Amino acid sequence: MNVVAPLTSALNVRDQFPAITGWHYLDSAATAQKPQAVIDAIATAYGRDYATVHRGVYERSAAMTQSFEAARGAAAALIGGQADETIFTRGATEAINLVATCHPRGDRNRVLLSQLEHHSNIVPWQLAGYEIDVVPLTQDGRIDLDAAEAMANETHAIVAFAHVSNVLGSILDAKRAAGVAHKVGAKLLLDGCQAVPRLSVDVADIGCDYYAFSGHKLYGPTGIGVLWGRKELLDAMPPYQGGGAMIDRVTFERTTFLPPPARFEAGTPHIVGAVGLHAAIDWTQGIGLDTLHAHESALVRDCRDALRGMNDITLFGPDDSAGIVSFALDGVHPHDIGTILDDEGVAVRAGHHCAQPLMDHLGVPATARASFAAHSDASDIEALLRGLHKVKRIFG
Structure with a gap:
């Protein structure tokens, strides 16, 4: 033994x-287990504090809206972004689907992935009609960025890599990956599900264009995730879904939309999920x-x-x-x-x-x-x- x-x-x-x-x-x-501090925050949000957000003129709705938007600010700060660049999604899977569906690709129709990607960073690109090129791995299970640099070209709209592999645990040299993408005019999306719970992440320092992570792997609740994107990219993207909360003006002839992030958050959001995520962020940062x-x-x-x-x-x-x-x-x-x-x-x-x-x-x-x-x-x-x-x- x-x-x-x-x-x-x-x-x-x-x-x-x-x-x-x-x-x-x-x-x-x-999925991460939840510390008592997160469980308590969720229970309080569903109990004493519960109300809808963004619509109510009464005091509790205003307070819950403030809590919801404070969670957005905390999620943005966690990865070095800004609140108006930070979209709440159902998880990292939806975040990647959003980019695959809405990113303005022009005449570029290829995406560069790696051999170690999670299905959530493969299938959305297939559904969106991208052609996929696959970067091999090094002998010890890292994304081979030398090979990626040789493969990347002007037909690639996106380079999309896991920041940390969910199987091998290998950590990507994300800053170099950004350079590989930008050298050919592509954008870099990072799947940060395994990175955010255990690494300090700074999207500005990395130089990536999109960053996705989920709440439930960060000691928070399920059903909540985050997509960070550069403001100019989000401004250029059409809505992902339609409904309440993301509109400016609706008629039967025409609808106009709010700017990001609201444009990408159709319907009543996972209010308590955001509050729980904020508690999880505070808990991890406390350590x-x-x-x-x-x-x-x-x-x-x-x-x-x-x-x-x-x-x-x-x-x-x-x-x-x-x-x-x-x-x-x-x-x-x-x-x-x-x-x-x-x-x-x-x-x-x-x-x-x-x-x-x-x-x-x-x-x-x-x-x-x-x-x-x-x-x-x-x-x-x-x-x-x-x-x-x-x-x-x-x-x-």
Whole structure:
């Protein structure tokens, strides 16, 4: 049995997560558990404070509108953007669909993606009629930006990459990726779902054009996400959906629309989702993203070292992956691994992780994936190892 020493840098926040008592939750890359502060903010917003936004002239509606727009400001500030460039969506998936549908592409009809993209950064481009060119990976599982630079050309409207891979945990050199896109007149969209919960992000410093992330991976609620876009790009885009709240004037003959971000937020928004997201942002910033990243990096290092000691385990991705460890056990399907680990009180992800092209590239049908968060500690790795030894005994 491999023994993992307690982390000297371990965060002492486990007791703030009521859902994980007596449970080793290693599936934070799929969705993060919620700290009590976020749960309380959501309960209060649905209870004492609840009202609609933007329409009411009564005091509580005005107060809720103020809270909703304060959440927008917090989401913008989190990634170094401005509030009037920040759109609330149902999640990163909708954010990418919005750009794929509405970005003015002119006579450019190609998008440059990478081998490791999540389906949410593949399928929207297909539905929007783009032709896709695929950038290969380096040997250790990073997007090969040398290859991307050689491939990018004036037919590409968009370069769209994951800032952090949801399977491999590899971190993109986002600033260089922006240079690759802009050199040929393309725009860079970054899928920040796995980056925003664990890395400091500054869209101005990166130089990207669009940035998408979801709330539920950032310790916030489901059903809320963010699209940041450069103001001049959003101003040039037509509405994504039609309805209330995004109009200037409606007649049966013609409708005019509000400027962004309202233009892209048709209908009653996920008011409480925004409030919960704001609470999650405040919670993570109270800890500090640099601290979170250092904590998760130490766990990843210890976990990979322990798994490397099991000679029938194959590890995927680089050693400095951000919060994620994907692996395969010889002769055992990841679904069987996940089921047996569940019996031992350990939750990992098992499957293709919405990245089937990457699985094809890796030559496996699926992987098992352990992913860490603020509440994770050495006991989670110990439980994972105990469970894997049980898997080996059963299948040995």
